[in-house]
Amino acid sequence: MSVSIRPARAEDRDVLGALKLRSSLAWGDHVEELLAMPEAREVPAAHLPNIAVAELAGEIVGFVTVLAGDDATRAELEDLFVAPEAWRKGIGSLLVAEAERHARTLGAQTIEVVAGERARPFYQASGFRFAAAVQTELAPAVRLEKDLS
Template sequence: MTLSIRPARVEERGALGALKLRSSLAWGDHVEELQAIPEAREVPAAHLPYVAVADRSGQIFGFVTVLPGDTADRAELEDLFVAPEAWRMGIGSLLLAEAERRAKALGTQALEVVADERARPFYEASGFRFDGTVQTDLAPAIRLRKDIS
């Protein structure tokens, strides 16, 4: 599958939100909670300048959001979602590489992500290291960090 990675467009916010929710629900965890909270299906307009999409012929297969961190030396991987029908096709890895590129462009030295334990092998295979646990609105999660300098 030949994909291009490009900036998100304003008119794609709805499609990105729908993909985010569909991808989140595909695991079968926290279904009722996810369906009830607006954040599970939204990509804030303020985040759009930081969103890159994986696209083939106008169809979006995934997206990643990299935000400046709380300090100048790190960036936050806010979202990384791939359409469930395209899982295990390398799209997540392409988007993660784009996230690292974007974090470097922000001038940061590290990229951090808060993720479900299921995602840990994916991130660790890409060089992220466990950096603690955090409590999210839905459940405990892990924080991972990768030095990118």
């Protein structure tokens, strides 16, 4: 069965929010904190033009959000979530490729992401390199970046 990538639609917001929370909780880390954070289950309407959705058999199984950076040469991979039952099927890699394509349409030469330790190996395998250590609301993380030129 093949995965298709399409732009997000307004009617996807609730499904995307639920997928975001389910994916975030799947590792069992920071459960109480995530459940208490409204943003852990919300996808802002303003982000919809910058979201690509992955579908498998007509069901949404993942999404990626790419926003323009503060510097016009940079873009930020804001969100990348894949439904836990669809992990390790190449969907995340397809969404990273779509994120890079979208970042280029924004004029970015570099794409960056803040990743926790569980996600770091995935992004590094996708060509991202360490840029800085950062602190998120939940835990220490890293900022990774990838040259798009």
